[in-house]
Amino acid sequence: MRFITTFALAVFCASAALADPAFWRHEWPDTDFTNTTVKNWAEIRSGGPPKDGIPSIQNPSFIDLADETRLNPREPVITVKIGPEVRAYPIRYLTWHEIVNDTVGGVPVAVTFCPLCNSALVFDRRVDEGILEFGVSGKLRNSDMVMYDRQTESWWQQATATGIAGHFTGRELRQLPSWMESWAQFKDAHPGAQVMDQPDWPRRYGQNPYVNYDSSKRPFLYTGEAPPHGVPALMRVVRVGDRAWPMERLAKAGEISEAGVVISWRAGQASALDAPSIAKGKEVGTIRVRDGQGRDVPHDVMFAFAFHAFWPEGQWMLSN
Structure with a gap:
């Protein structure tokens, strides 16, 4: 398979050897690794890219459905509907960015997609009295993306929406209803909605790595x-x-x-x-x-x- 490269295999071996937070403190000086639910640090592996090597998106741009000409009718999108507002987030973008920090219907949300687990989840970004912004840590656990929040640099497990290391260890984000459907299905069901525009990054959008x-x-x-x-x-x-x-x-x-x-x-x-x-x-x-x-x-x-x-x-x- 094309995604398994010699580099990735080398990372696999190296990350297994360095399964100790002490090796990560230069990259994560503000993460309190003494406060954690992780019992076996060998579960945490590098996915290859470093912290923010997969860049999350903040404040994405949107366009009307009629102005979108790049998406194929069968391509998957994540649909988020909060109150009267409906938005589509194409997987062709989330494959390369994995997290979109946005606000829908007045609710700050994190729209997430972990390709290695096929998990497409949407969370409310409000915790306590604050609003978190999420990035991609570059770490994996059970092949699932480990997210982090930029406010405290706590680590969060995407699949379970739970803090696993740092200030917010043990806290759980509220998952919001969302679903994946084809671009054609979205357009048919939500003719007045908007779709996320292509991010301004040099990526092979539409291609599957x-x-x-x-x-x-x-x-x-x-x-x-x-x-x-x-x-x-x-x-x-x-x-x-x-x-x-x-x-x-x-x-x-x-x-x-x-x-x-x-x-x-x-x-x-x-x-x-x-x-x-x-x-x-x-x-x-x-x-x-x-x-x-x-x-x-x-x-x-x-x-x-x-x-x-x-x-x-x-x-x-x-x-x-």
Whole structure:
């Protein structure tokens, strides 16, 4: 696979040897590593880029749907709807930036995407009386992005929305309802909305640097256990709380109502982690999760290995 380079393998070996916060203090002098929930620092690995080597976006620009000509109809976007305001954040940009700090409907949000886990999550950036701004640490844990806030330089686990080192250790960000859908689906559903404009960075937007990743048998920089029940490590699952529904089951059923939620699947969305061009990725489908009153429910569409890593006692919803 193209994303596994000699450099990345060297980083893997080096990070395993330097699994001690003392080696990171020159880069993180303001992070209190004595206040942490991490019991085994060998779990924390360098993903290759240094702190802010993957630049998060602050105060992004937006354009009207009619003015967007770069996106293919099948390309995935993250949809965020707060009150009457709806915005689309194309994965073609988040693949290269991973975090967008924005404000939607008056709520300061962090729109996040971890390609290695396929986790696309949106958080409220308000903690206590302040508003945090998030950046990419360059570190991974169980192949998932470790974020940091620029106010205290605390480390946060993206998949769990929880502080794992520093001032905010043990605190949890509030996840907001959001979902991934195709650009065509977004335009059809929200004709008066806006879409994030292309950032002013020299990146190969629209190209996938993780070619064939979601067809591989082993996740990148992951040494944990494989999922149980014979579930492939890189199968997509829909996580709601500590339950996970395999995508194959949802695609076959079309809609499942159980455990207090209604999960629907429909075709039309390309994988961002398959073909060299995101627009040409294989079909993965669009998921919506709602409660009994039809309200959107916070969830994640993540890889099975990541669910098992962070929710080892989680419930696998394999059948009725």
